Amino acid sequence: MTETRPTSLVVDIHTHVYPPSYIALLKSRSSIPYIRSFPPSSSLRLVILPAEDTESTSRGRPVGPEYYDITRKIAFMDTHSIDISVISLANPWLDWVPAGEAAKVAENINNEINEECGKFPGRLFAFATLPLSGGKNVILKEIERLKGLIYIRGIILGTTGLGKGLDDPELLPIFQALQDEKLPVFLHPHYGLPSSVWGERANDYGHVLPLALGFPLETTIAVTRMILSGVFEKVSGLQMILAHSGGTLPFLAGRIESCIVHDAHLMTEGKLTKDRKTIWEILKNNIYLDAVVYSEIGLKAAIQASGEDRIMFGTDHPFFPPLEGETEKWASVETNYEAIQGALGSHNDKASGALGENAVRVLHLTI
């Protein structure tokens, strides 16, 4: 697959870390999310999804140094021709931490991640994490404090918000603060869908259903609820980067817009703001999409939906490693490189934008 090696700058905006203090926190726990060994094996495994927390040889996933050792991130980047990574805490984020500890946990994690970026200046930037369970004032204080962390370029956010989802009006001051501080929100799923939807044979299918369908749907539902509640009219400069090319948003945007304009309840009872933006306007003005969609078909839809200047390469490292041990190049990464090449060609401005220049421009990746 050597032909997929790009010659332009490559930026990975979807790449996760578990910094040391978060690993320690997860090791101290015995229910999701947690890290422990399952005898007879002594190796540590991370369990973050209910679907993973079942008696099985594949309970959770192995935790190796690629999860917490930043030099492994750099080695992965070198192997895959990635110049810059914008690292973010891996899921789950801090909605589950006891309220009184939220501020300190977030502060530790954000400081640690910022320091790790500083070890490789110019090659690493980061999305910070918000102390969600601490409540509005604690969150706003942390957003203010992030000004002092020089490698932070946005925040990663799950779909729960303050516990009621991202269409919660209580979140508006937080979205406003993020807009004012020019911190884009990297929206990422974690909870998926209720396990009842997978049926009684789901355990036969490994993690495929929650990962392949639950994750993208969680993102789609979260952002559609934001759209319907008028977040993008009320905080009109809010910038969202959606994981996994928007979940399914590029494909479903037409159906969502059609359902809105055909809904008697919405259109005749003034439930929508008078200055309503269409979903197409929001996609072109408030939304960026990563290119983590594993097919040319999906990526083309993403490019058409939000524009070729709003697509950003990503890997989802350290997840989806090769099953067969020490393959040098990861198939999951190559698939996303090939999708960009197939959708945009190579050695041209459009491909360069998606591979890295869009991220450099939008996230100001210079030091």
Next chain:
Amino acid sequence: MTETRPTSLVVDIHTHVYPPSYIALLKSRSSIPYIRSFPPSSSLRLVILPAEDTESTSRGRPVGPEYYDITRKIAFMDTHSIDISVISLANPWLDWVPAGEAAKVAENINNEINEECGKFPGRLFAFATLPLSGGKNVILKEIERLKGLIYIRGIILGTTGLGKGLDDPELLPIFQALQDEKLPVFLHPHYGLPSSVWGERANDYGHVLPLALGFPLETTIAVTRMILSGVFEKVSGLQMILAHSGGTLPFLAGRIESCIVHDAHLMTEGKLTKDRKTIWEILKNNIYLDAVVYSEIGLKAAIQASGEDRIMFGTDHPFFPPLEGETEKWASVETNYEAIQGALGSHNDKASGALGENAVRVLHLTI
């Protein structure tokens, strides 16, 4: 929008009816699915989704003659330049009928629908409905009986199967019988997703979330479970037509395939059949997609996923009528015409295939 009027043959494969015996059955009930009036209004309303069954001025939807009077279907077809419709029972299908009544209810409905086609020979064909709650033998008997109904060209199926979803091994003899009788399965959603995923503000959003997101996801989950359980290897000639351009399948196919080949549990424990077809092979060999996706972006993804010779125009009539009373042309229909024109052009073989010739060829729409 006169430029969207096609000159080639147009076939609508996604168009629903409630024949008289089903209307009568729904009127006899007082819980979902049911038809009744809600005083002070005396007009009848149909309530089929839990999300619709709430105290509100938009409870359910008005039931007019377009739901049951076949001459209204023909008038709609004439207005929208549709030459042939392949009508199917509207949701829900017969998974909820008491077991002992299933055979008779299905027989009545299929006979009535076949007779209605006979009133307009050459313009109407139909998908039949299976007596799902009657169990395997009753279903197989009805499939056999369908040979005597000359306008039947396939069957419409929801996602529940015999109660355990479409990955239930008990369904394999039924899929085998449908393959042997060359009856394609038109897979259509009804149940959506558990209401908990829409959040506490969902009532503010009309029916948008369950219709725009729940329906497509239900379809995607159902067919992905079929794929993972090996249905398309075990009944290799089974032909499925997926509603709403596959829900989200064209967009998520890459992620699904990637999650399968990266799942240690699936790939190392022999959970998949040895002759596993990739999702791309299944899309090109077992799956047809309707063109009811309301955007050029979605339709292009559908075309690339299954092939331009496997896409079929549809309207979803009588649902999604114009809100503003007597508009002659329905915006929901025009949007899907425009998507075909945008994705495939007009006045050429590719557009003609999607507009009607694919359906004529696949469903043998000649008398």
